[in-house]
Amino acid sequence: MKVLAVDDDRVTLVTIERLLTKFGYESITALNGTDGLKLFLEHKPQILITDWMMPEMEGPTMVKTIRAFAESEYTYIIMLTSRNEKEDMISGMLAGVDEFLSKPIDPDQLRARLRVGKRIMQLQESLGKRVSELERERKHIKILQGFLPICSYCKKIRDDENLWSQIEEYIAQHQANIQFSHSICPDCFETKVKPMQEAFFAKKRDELEARASA
């Protein structure tokens, strides 16, 4: 797991770098916020450890910028501080800090916080994978929903419960905003209605003629 450490104090930075290697993390370091931001964008570390007060760009400003950049990928951010005042901690958290670590660096505390960060990042990763899986499944369902089984002869539709219904009935059930106004198309008029009309009038004519000759 990649960890970026940013601090303008080289003693702190060298100590953190050493501890990160000892704890099995891949470390990247920067001596100010501007370089830290560049390295962050280049390496996309999963965990960031940063000092509060630094020249060029202070820790909270760098954190805010990183949070503004971040889209789907989360970074667990630990802020090093020798400022333990409540207001400072609140403003750090509002900037996007997840955890604080007091100076001087205590190796056990650093290891514990890194473990929390690692756990959060692993959860985040598995959550991301699950969301991707669900999105894929949703797309698949949408494709399946696009198929509508219809009888080739009578044009009845089969629903999810395996029941067949007339197309008007099916659409009325599944598309609440649609209502049918029945009519007859010219083709059906020619093939269906006209022969019926002709048969009807022929029958009437025959009846009249029979009545007249009686």
Place this chain on the structure above:
Amino acid sequence: MGDPAFTAELIDIMLEDGQLRMAKIRAAFDQQQMSDVGAIAHSLKGAALNIGARDLAELCASIDDSVRKVGQAIEAQRISQLEEEFRNVAHELHEIRGALTA
């Protein structure tokens, strides 16, 4: 961390950076740039804490607090006191460094 070579490396960095910071504090003080004095003192405090130089860290913290919280100008005497304490720390660090490489 129980590694003499690493301890020696930290001492070298602390001495080099510490001297640089002390020079910057003096320059900022001479120009009456109090916010710079406070920021450099804050930075030196972190380094001092890391090597266990508590007295030096406390002096740095008091200067940082005076500037940041109270907006107070720092008297020349406090800068001299800080320089004196840094010299003491540097002397001790040189002795430890010497013992490590002996």
